[in-house]
Amino acid sequence: MKPPTLPVADLPFVDLPFVDLKAQQRRLGGRIRARIDAVLGHRQFILGPEVTELEAALARFTGAAHAIGVSSGTDALLIALMAEGIGAGAAVFMPAFGFAATAEVALALGAEPVFVDVEPQSFNIDAQDLERRIGAVLTAGRLTPAAVIAVDLFGLPADYAALDDVARRHRLLVLADAAQSFGGRIGEVPVGRLAPVTATSFYPSKPLGCYGDGGAIFTGDDDRAARMRSIRVHGQGADPSDIVRLGVNGRLDTLQAAILLAKLEVFAEELAAREALAALYDQGLKDVVTTPARIPGRQCAWAVYSILTDRRDQVRQALAGEGIPSMTYYRRPLHLQPAFERYGEGPGSLPISEGLCARILSLPMHPYMDRDTAGRIIDAVARALK
Numbered sequence: 001m002k003p004p005t006l007p008v009a010d011l012p013f014v015d016l017p018f019v020d021l022k023a024q025q026r027r028l029g030g031r032i033r034a035r036i037d038a039v040l041g042h043r044q045f046i047l048g049p050e051v052t053e054l055e056a057a058l059a060r061f062t063g064a065a066h067a068i069g070v071s072s073g074t075d076a077l078l079i080a081l082m083a084e085g086i087g088a089g090a091a092v093f094m095p096a097f098g099f100a101a102t103a104e105v106a107l108a109l110g111a112e113p114v115f116v117d118v119e120p121q122s123f124n125i126d127a128q129d130l131e132r133r134i135g136a137v138l139t140a141g142r143l144t145p146a147a148v149i150a151v152d153l154f155g156l157p158a159d160y161a162a163l164d165d166v167a168r169r170h171r172l173l174v175l176a177d178a179a180q181s182f183g184g185r186i187g188e189v190p191v192g193r194l195a196p197v198t199a200t201s202f203y204p205s206k207p208l209g210c211y212g213d214g215g216a217i218f219t220g221d222d223d224r225a226a227r228m229r230s231i232r233v234h235g236q237g238a239d240p241s242d243i244v245r246l247g248v249n250g251r252l253d254t255l256q257a258a259i260l261l262a263k264l265e266v267f268a269e270e271l272a273a274r275e276a277l278a279a280l281y282d283q284g285l286k287d288v289v290t291t292p293a294r295i296p297g298r299q300c301a302w303a304v305y306s307i308l309t310d311r312r313d314q315v316r317q318a319l320a321g322e323g324i325p326s327m328t329y330y331r332r333p334l335h336l337q338p339a340f341e342r343y344g345e346g347p348g349s350l351p352i353s354e355g356l357c358a359r360i361l362s363l364p365m366h367p368y369m370d371r372d373t374a375g376r377i378i379d380a381v382a383r384a385l386k
């Protein structure tokens with residue numbers, strides 16, 4: 001009898017992880033355990049001293065006046081929108097090529113997502129298409145444009161200068177979804193200070209990841225920061241027994257903050273190692289597939305290294321056959337997801353996003369990969385496309 005064909009996701013990945021958390025643990029395990037032990041010692045598991053220490057360290061790292069530790073990247077987006085009073089009747093613009101969280105937070109607040117196409121090279125939201133979609137919303141007259149969520153896809157910061165120009169003319173909040181780009185920068189300005197509000201994620205596989213869920217919000221605005229801190233703890237006022245606004249339970253755990261403090265010590269080095277791996281991939285793959293755009297002045301955090309090829313599924317299968325994991329971020333644009341399609345205009349309405357979903361392929365990316373392994377992956381991609 002013929003053996004059943006395994007779906008790609010079930011093929012055995014022998015020795016080559018997509019993200020190597022074990023290698024990082026070998027390096028940092030002692031420091032992380034010491035940090036965890038300190039928390040077990042003082043037992044302030046909720047908003048303990050490590051959360052305050054981490055917030056100060058994150059503010060120093062980014063230069064942002066305020067860094068607020070929260071329970072996840074999704075909650076960071078939610079709290080940021082809540083702090084602006086965004087709700088029913090508001091249009092929240094976002095790239096169609098991206099992660100579900102952006103659409104889900106808008107809808108959770110009673111607002112509506114409006115999907116915008118992306119730039120074919122950077123994969124980030126296209127400011128010109130944003131302008132067009134704002135025009136369409138204004139003409140329809142049903143919703144009021146309120147915010148744009150710019151997703152720094154795969155770690156590359158979006159074009160904030162162009163977005164800021166559109167946003168100022170239409171009085172929109174620019175919310176940076178930096179879940180994948182923490183550690184990136186434009187010129188000398190780090191992610192965290194590129195937009196009035198920035199949300200990031202510390203999901204374990206992110207450039208700076210904890211051992212569970214976690215996130216942070218950055219802003220330079222004192223009043224906004226105060227509102228977000230209040231929303232993070234059920235809308236509490238100066239006296240915690242007063243509930244002065246609608247809030248959530250959106251706190252970052254002390255244990256996760258402790259783990260992040262240990263990891264933050266080596267984060268700059270890890271970012272440099274990610275960049276070095278990206279450069280190796282660029283060099284080895286530039287004649288074989290479309291490698292990620294390099295935009296002068298913009299430094300990617302390389303959460304993910306993604307190539308474009310018309311024979312994506314064939315490459316993925318061939319890599320799997322050699323024990324090399326790969327991923328497709330994302331196989332379907334948001335406007336064609338069953339949960340969100342009623343807010344979009346169907347197939348063909350966001351052509352760049354739809355085209356990217358058919359061709360994108362993400363390769364293993366982490367700071368602990370050696371040159372031989374990178375070479376093995378490059379050779380395998382080239383072989384698959386011969």
Ligand SMILES: Cc1ncc(COP(=O)(O)O)c(C=O)c1O
Pocket residue numbers: 072073074075098099101102151177179180200201202203213214215
């Ligand atoms: C672009 C983007 N936005 C938001 C999120 C949500 O972050 P979290 O998983 O921490 O809620 C993610 C995480 O996967 C993401 O990649």
